[in-house]
Amino acid sequence: MAGPYSPPISLAEIDAISNLREGIRKLRELGIDHAGVKNKDDVVLRLRKFLKLHGVGVAEDPLNxxxxxxxxxxxxxxxxxxxxxxxxxxxxxxxxxxxxxxxxxxxxxxxxxxxxxxxxxxxSKSESGIFVAGETGAGKSCLLNLLLGEDLLPTDFFSCTAVLCELRYGDQRKAVAHFWDTSLQPVTLDLEVPDPLKVLKPYIFQEEGRGKKEFPYNRVQLFWPIPLLQGGVYIMDSPGIGESEMMTKLTKSYLAKAFSFIYVINSMVAGGVQEDRVTLIAILTSFLKHFMLMNNSQ
CATH class of the missing domain: 1.10.287 (Helix Hairpins)
Structure with a gap:
């Protein structure tokens, strides 16, 4: 009689991977495609998805x-x-x-x-917002992909975003871009296309003059058929707390309505969280019941 199935890698072994080279070697050993893998976060995400496909992880967690x-x-x-x-x-x-x-x-x-x-x-509103922020390169996109259970966002997606990105449930993939000038009608974008990021790029990315040059949009809503976002849950990503006075003010207005707040750091990069952010984050989140500070190196 055959014994219980033993996966070729465990969750503990995945968490112990320390660098990209080690991760690539493990992907090759397991026969997992490593095309497009740019960093350790990408490796962890693919290995966790590999375990999920093999039914590992579900039994370990009594609640999904x-x-x-x-x-x-x-x-x-x-x-x-x-x-x-x-x-x-x-x-x-x-x-x-x-x-x-x-x-x-x-x-x-x-x-x-x-x-x-x-x-x-x-x-009285039934919506519950989860606010996510962090230093550039801390791993927000990877965290959100793990939470959502889907490779929805490239791992460098939020590195150049100049707007608040709001992820919501929708039967059809689309986006709605909102202007700072509220007299202008929001722009609706069809994302049922092979490369939705290419459609989104002009409305969310500011690659030059960020923080100095005015960007016309302040918020983009992304609607995606993800079960976790059903029931009024939405995830809001901030392009950077303390980055600009206008964006900080807008961020504060959304934080006041948030159900919880997650701040992501990477203590291995440039000292982790920047010192000038600590006081501001403490003030903005002092009234929240659910606040998580997550270190990407863990």
């Missing part, structure tokens, strides 16, 4: 990514409902205060009731 996401969303929904009740109770309490007390309160906290009602409206 979709189930974990569903649990997190249910917890988030309960928290939103609790906050709505708290805000509604606060509004009721304020309305019962003497007029002089209400005036004093509005002087200290302008538009307090209006702001509470705006917050209630935001909390």
């Amino acid at each position: 990514a979709a189930e974990l996401m569903a649990d997190a969303l249910e917890e988030d929904k309960e928290t939103r409902q609790q906050l709505q009740q708290l805000y509604e109770g606060t509004i009721k309490y304020i309305s019962g205060l003497p007029e002089r007390r209400r005036d004093d309160l509005n002087q200290n906290i302008p538009r307090v009731v209006e702001r509470l009602r705006e917050s209630i409206e935001e909390l």
Whole structure:
């Protein structure tokens, strides 16, 4: 009787790969195509997909990514409902205060009731955003590919992006590019083509004058049929926290609505996270319940 299937490589061995040369050698040993592999992250992604095709990894994790996401969303929904009740109770309490007390309160906290009602409206929305940021070359694209379970993004995809990239579920592959000038209508792009990145490039990449020359677009929504993004989940990537005043302000407005925040660093490259980012990140994420700092070298 045959024993249990033993894969030619384990998850622990994949995580132990230290450089590109070692990774290429392992790909060749296993007969895995290594065309297009540029770095260690590409190697790890291909080896993990290899194990997934052989049924490895599923049994090791009692909950898959979709189930974990569903649990997190249910917890988030309960928290939103609790906050709505708290805000509604606060509004009721304020309305019962003497007029002089209400005036004093509005002087200290302008538009307090209006702001509470705006917050209630935001909390009533079923969407849950996962915000991802990191230093250039830290491995955000690789991380997102692993989370999404698909080679959706080239590993250098975010290295030159000048806009917020928002990944959402869609039955058809398309993109919607939004202008800084809100008087202009967004541009819809058909991505059901052999090379969708070529179509996207003029709307997301700024290869010259980045941070100095004005770029007409501030946000691009990518719609893709990925199960993990069903149920109101979306992933938002920032081109760089602290990179420009306008983009930092826009980033802050989206972080205020985020369900969680992931910051990716690579401690092996130029000292990892830049010192001037630490304080800003701490301020922007101080109100979030779910915050992850991920080191690519791990």
